[in-house]
Amino acid sequence: xxxxxxxxxxxxxxxxxxxxxxxxxxxxxxxxxxxxxxxxxxxxxxxxxxxxxxxxxxxxxxxxxxxxxxxxxxxxxxxxxxxxxxxxxxxxxxxxxxxxxxxxxxxxxxxxxxxxxxxxxxxxxxxxx
Amino acid sequence: xxxxxxxxxxxxxxxxxxxxxxxxxxxxxxxxxxxxxxxxxxxxxxxxxxxxxxxxxxxxxxxxxxxxxxxxxxxxxxxxxxxxxxxxxxxxxxxxxxxxxxxxxxxxxxxxxxxxxxxxxxxxxxxxxxxxxxxxxxxxxxxxxxxxxxxxxxxxxxxxxxxxxxxxxxxxxxxxxxxxxxxxxxxxxxxxxxxxxxxxx
Numbered sequence: 001x002x003x004x005x006x007x008x009x010x011x012x013x014x015x016x017x018x019x020x021x022x023x024x025x026x027x028x029x030x031x032x033x034x035x036x037x038x039x040x041x042x043x044x045x046x047x048x049x050x051x052x053x054x055x056x057x058x059x060x061x062x063x064x065x066x067x068x069x070x071x072x073x074x075x076x077x078x079x080x081x082x083x084x085x086x087x088x089x090x091x092x093x094x095x096x097x098x099x100x101x102x103x104x105x106x107x108x109x110x111x112x113x114x115x116x117x118x119x120x121x122x123x124x125x126x127x128x129x
Numbered sequence: 130x131x132x133x134x135x136x137x138x139x140x141x142x143x144x145x146x147x148x149x150x151x152x153x154x155x156x157x158x159x160x161x162x163x164x165x166x167x168x169x170x171x172x173x174x175x176x177x178x179x180x181x182x183x184x185x186x187x188x189x190x191x192x193x194x195x196x197x198x199x200x201x202x203x204x205x206x207x208x209x210x211x212x213x214x215x216x217x218x219x220x221x222x223x224x225x226x227x228x229x230x231x232x233x234x235x236x237x238x239x240x241x242x243x244x245x246x247x248x249x250x251x252x253x254x255x256x257x258x259x260x261x262x263x264x265x266x267x268x269x270x271x272x273x274x275x276x277x278x279x280x281x282x283x284x285x286x287x288x289x290x291x292x293x294x295x296x297x298x299x300x301x302x303x304x305x306x307x308x309x310x311x312x313x314x315x316x317x318x319x320x321x322x323x324x325x326x327x328x329x330x
Contacts, residue, residue, distance in 0.1 A: 023178060039235075039236075040149075040175070040216075040218075040232070040233070041147035041148070041149050041214075041216050042147070043145055043146065043147050043214065071145060071214075073147055073206070073214070073216060075173070075175045075202075075204055075216065075218075076173060076175075076206070078175040078176070079173035079174055079175045079204075080173070084176050084177055084178040084199075085175055085176065085177050086177060086178060087178075104145065104146055104147075105146070106146060106147050106148065106149070106236055107146040107147065107148050107213075107236075114148065114238075116319060116322065118148060118213065118238075119238065119315050119318060119319045119322075120319075121209060121210060121213055122148065122209055122213070122215055122238070122315055123312055123315050123316065125207070125209030125210060125213070125215070126167075126207070126209075126308050126311055126312055126315075127308075127312065129167070129207070129304070129308060
């Protein structure tokens with residue numbers, strides 16, 4: 001039925017399709033990263049100045065490597081690239097698998113909160129602002 | 130005070146790591162304003178796109194038929210030192226998206242619940258949530274112009290708070306005021322840790 005196919009196509013080009021379609025297109029349809037879990041505040045640093053001759057990477061991967069020349073959290077990467085966090089996690093998985101970025105997990109883990117020295121450091125840091 | 134048990138090995142090179150504090154409360158109470166008041170950059174916005182059945186999809190078939198919801202979170206950053214970065218997250222809509230809250234509150238140092246005395250009930254869900262999870266929190270009454278002034282103990286009673294929970298006045302637009310709220314929260318969180326440790330011993 002051509003009529004049905006056309007209406008499906010119209011849905012895809014409609015503005016409302018954007019938030020769904022674009023992230024999936026960027027990740028090649030993948031919903032989960034190949035490696036890693038990536039907390040919102042995991043800190044990401046690029047290990048190289050650019051992606052170089054790596055194949056199979058898209059412009060968004062390159063943008064992340066560019067952005068992470070200076071350390072950024074996963075949340076910041078998502079905000080700056082205007083992509084949903086889930087999409088950024090998939091892209092980061094690709095970059096970690098190629099050793100193009102380093103990821104530092106947050107200080108607090110599911111196993112427990114950081115020690116008191118961290119609380120004291122934050123209090124002193126805030127007072128000094 | 131003797132805090133003991135530091136987990137960082139002596140002499141280790143400082144590796145930057147991140148920690149977070151949540152700013153919760155009802156719609157329009159000033160969460161993003163507070164984030165912006167202390168953040169070193171303007172507040173950023175990050176989004177999670179949720180599909181109702183969308184777990185473990187490996188292809189696009191059927192995506193067009195799924196209902197999706199976007200959950201937006203505003204956040205800011207404060208670089209505390211070379212090895213410590215603090216993120217402040219405004220929590221998304223209180224009545225839904227609890228699993229996003231679960232992710233946000235995991236490992237958070239604590240939470241600020243912003244309250245508006247004209248709509249005090251708006252912050253009940255946040256308070257219930259943090260009480261239930263045992264997340265340290267303070268209530269900061271944002272002093273909106275024209276809002277009838279209540280005494281802090283009246284707010285404490287109206288919210289049926291544990292007497293140990295600090296209630297403070299603030300102006301979420303002012304950096305100094307927002308800083309004070311955060312410091313009050315951290316001191317409260319440390320006190321709770323100390324108490325819990327003592328109970329455990």
